Amino acid sequence: MSPALLNFIEIFMNGLMAGIMYSLVALGFVLIFKASGIFNFAQGVMALFAALTLVGLQTGQVPFSHLINAIFGTDIHNWGEGMNTVLAILLAMAIMVALAWAIERFVLKHLVNQEPIILFMATIGLAYFLEGLGDLMWGSDVKTLSVGLPSGGSFWWEDVTREWAAAGSEYFGMYIDLLDVSATVIAIILVTALTLFSQYTATGRALRAVADDHQAALSVGISLRTIWVIVWSIAGFVALVAGIMWGSKSGVQFSLSLIALKALPVLILGGFTSIPGAIVGGLIIGVGEKLAEAYVGPLVGGAIENWFAYVVALAFLLFRPQGLFGDKIIERI
């Protein structure tokens, strides 16, 4: 094969894997929107908060230590060497469940039957609150996150693909990031687990019932409040996974919350109510922006991938306003 074709394949594959990373963030939005009709503006900050909590537990950081030291004049920062990664992930998950309960108890419960825009505004407030809480609990310094996932380019893949190039051509092999491969595997497991959960468990069926019709679900005895806690907990879990994957790439810092910006075009394209839509949307956006950056970027000065993703999403909107897999919008007059 010619190096140009191999380069195209390389960009395409890396685009697919970047798309998976976007899908991980988009999934959290979809879960909450599907179950409660709320566009959760705080999803990106939840990923940041989850990752901060995980690193804090891993490294044995005392939460609110700056505040405690300032008030009591103490000098405490760590409670020990930290904890095992698996235990830290489980505990971080428990904290995300507690957060989901608190969100339902102190925010959503008081906003039942309010307009969607009011719920959306509440999640904006929640985003700012969580941002501040994360800072206060764990500090705003950049934290290194490692959960033992492999990262860096694959030598093996480079060697294999180098052989594919035409003899005599200058080709260095195809690049693939092992962290992206891990993210792909984890995303597949996550989506499979979510699908099985929603199809084959009583709670999953209750979630789908609420997603289909709140009033009908209430009439058969499904507790809306319990369902909201469950769905926000699952979204918290997805946020934790997204936080781990993105935090492993760049360290855990405030910018992690901005990954939500990457999920928006995915949601527009895939639809706000479809889990497969979030995955396929992510893949299309990932491939589209990477190919655009590589082949169109040099013609227009580069750095086009961010806005190009939105252009692709908007183009889809013109033809399918509900997104690729979203529920069809039917207005009866």
Add this chain to the structure above:
Amino acid sequence: MKMKSMLLAAAVAATMGATPAFAELVFPSLSYRTGPYAPNGIPFADGYADYLTLVNERDGGVGGVMISNPECETGYNTEKGVECYESTKGEGSGALIYQPLSTGITYQLIPKVTADGIPLHSMAYGRTSAMNGKVFDWVFNYPANYWDGATIAVQHAKDMSGGDLNGKKIALVYHNSAYGKEPIRTLEEKAKTEGFELMLIPVDHPGQEQKSQWLQIRRERPDFVFMWGWGVMNAVAIQEAANIRFPMDHFIGIWWSGAEQDVLPVGDGANGYKSLNFTYVGTDKPVFADIQKHVVDAGKAAGDGSNIGTVQYNRGMYAAMLAVEAARKAQELTGKTEITAADMREGMEHLDVSDDRMAEIGMPGFGPAVSVTCANHGGSGAALVQQWDASAKKWNAITDLIASNRDLVTKLALEDAAAFAAENNITPRACN
């Protein structure tokens, strides 16, 4: 009723007995302790504040006048930065100097400080041509600017290449903003004279995803990569460079791409990465013992002490030291202790912080000696190259201060300043 009368009497007595407000030297901080750039903003603001606290606590201020350091949170947001400027410029007897730590905010403040007559010190950032004091009366960017940085990075690459860059390829990975674009013109000029090919690779804010850019670098195999990044963009770029196994000693960042928080998240992969710097890194200078005693131990530190000695903290200290020395010079020139913003500018235009002076104040070799004039607001332009040692988790200076190609930088700055003067109907002042 009795209690009410007593309180009223106490209030009146307090009012009658109050002395006029103490004169202060007001150095506001347009800091950012929140938002995506907080990991960089916090240590700089802490270093700036702690040095000013040290001068107050140890020396009783400058010439007996205490320094006040009102902070306003900008979040690295240009609009908020302008609001902060407007809300702090009238503090106390009036702000004497601004240090916004943002090129975007600097650009917006240039016309404002010029109209208000308040000095703006964009230390090694902001508008490069502001080094021309004839056009930019109120703006200073000593001790170095981005164009200096570009020529120094090229010089270092040239030294590594046996003195010849002809036929080499240099990629510039830059934050796609006014800041990141600053070195392009200089590098284009250097590409012509040195014979290297320049590849421009922009990265959009915030720079969390850079796969496309690094795949391009991997394909095109530049000999050197220069980086003009900020915030998370730096760590991601260094991680991606490590992933594609780019030789890290050929990867050179500007001074805003070379702090601990840029390399620590990458772990061992960042080993050997280089950046420019113009300040000392570490705590092995006498001034740090004073900071410990008068600031940290006294419970007056701006942070928790964990940033002391880091790149950005020390840079904040250096900026504060230059502000203090300028105020001291202004007092000396005017013969009065309570100085105005105009006096402060005089002090800055006559600033002469020699190596001896830095040794005298417990900061020997902390940064380049700075000499400013009416015409030259940019200092000497020298900077050094530091390299990250991942196992020791520390930066090591690997060169002495390298002189900038000031002939080229001055030529470009004059052209740019002349264009700015023409656009804004400014008649350059005479500096005799």
